[in-house]
Amino acid sequence: xxxxxxxxxxSNLLPGESTIQIQTNPDYQELDISIIVPSPDQPRKQFNxxxxxxxxxTLHSVGLIEPIVVRxxxxxxxxxxxxxxxxxxxxxxxxxxxxxxxxxxDIRALEMGLIENIQREDLNPMEEARxxxxxxxxTGDKPSDLAEKVGKDRTTITNLTRLLKxxxxxQKLIENKMMTAGQARPLLAIADRRTSTKLADRICRENWSxxxxxxxxxxxxxxxxxxxxxxxxxxxxxxxxxxxxxxRTKLGAKVSLNHKKNGAGKLTVFYGNLDDLDRILxxxxxxx
Numbered sequence: 001x002x003x004x005x006x007x008x009x010x011s012n013l014l015p016g017e018s019t020i021q022i023q024t025n026p027d028y029q030e031l032d033i034s035i036i037v038p039s040p041d042q043p044r045k046q047f048n049x050x051x052x053x054x055x056x057x058t059l060h061s062v063g064l065i066e067p068i069v070v071r072x073x074x075x076x077x078x079x080x081x082x083x084x085x086x087x088x089x090x091x092x093x094x095x096x097x098x099x100x101x102x103x104x105x106d107i108r109a110l111e112m113g114l115i116e117n118i119q120r121e122d123l124n125p126m127e128e129a130r131x132x133x134x135x136x137x138x139t140g141d142k143p144s145d146l147a148e149k150v151g152k153d154r155t156t157i158t159n160l161t162r163l164l165k166x167x168x169x170x171q172k173l174i175e176n177k178m179m180t181a182g183q184a185r186p187l188l189a190i191a192d193r194r195t196s197t198k199l200a201d202r203i204c205r206e207n208w209s210x211x212x213x214x215x216x217x218x219x220x221x222x223x224x225x226x227x228x229x230x231x232x233x234x235x236x237x238x239x240x241x242x243x244x245x246x247x248r249t250k251l252g253a254k255v256s257l258n259h260k261k262n263g264a265g266k267l268t269v270f271y272g273n274l275d276d277l278d279r280i281l282x283x284x285x286x287x288x
Contacts (some may be wrong), residue, residue: 043131
């Protein structure tokens with residue numbers, strides 16, 4: 001008689017041939033749920049309680065279709081992918097859970113887990129940004145390296161990670177879907193964090209478009225006491241202000257226009273580091 005491996009989990013849904021296949025695969029085991037722990041590098045900070053409850057109810061009826069993926073970590077097993085399924089199994093009262101055990105080092109585990117998260121469509125922009133930041137911090141990859149590995153455009157990665165420079169209150173608005181990344185991005189040009197947070201609250205209340213936010217930020221920078229005299233000049237001329245806003249949107253960077261009465265002027269594009277400069281040049285069609 002074949003040894004029963006999957007108990008209340010996968011065996012409910014995969015009888016017969018599928019169960020035998022899993023039994024003969026040494027990577028598959030049924031683990032005590034009490035010795036499984038989440039990854040500290042999990043970029044997802046919020047799990048919708050209603051979604052977890054709904055999944056737990058489904059698990060009660062049909063079992064777990066796809067095992068979680070883990071690796072050994074001391075006396076426990078650390079989740080590489082499948083934390084949502086793990087949480088639902090706990091809520092459903094499972095004592096054991098089917099798992100695939102991988103023998104991988106820290107970097108490989110990080111890559112596997114983050115790729116699984118990044119490829120999910122329900123990650124909010126801040127969670128995706130954190131995933132990219134964690135990856136680059138732990139691996140030393142540049143945005144161009146990461147873009148190639150995850151199949152994303154480098155500009156997309158850079159623009160998302162820049163959102164992590166926003167005040168935490170604004171990041172939470174994005175996480176809670178009260179503000180889009182497009183609405184929030186122009187706020188990066190505001191140096192005073194209290195001012196940007198106050199403006200973010202108004203953006204949410206009045207549901208401004210991203211274009212309206214850009215115009216308001218340009219206006220703030222043109223007020224007396226603002227840091228940029230170039231922005232003051234642009235704010236006095238609606239046409240220049242419009243061009244400045246379009247350039248910011250196109251390049252994903254702070255831009256200043258200084259136009260003189262004789263028709264001459266100066267265009268200044270600000271960048272945070274060499275990778276940011278490379279991203280801007282690419283957006284302009286220039287290969288560095």
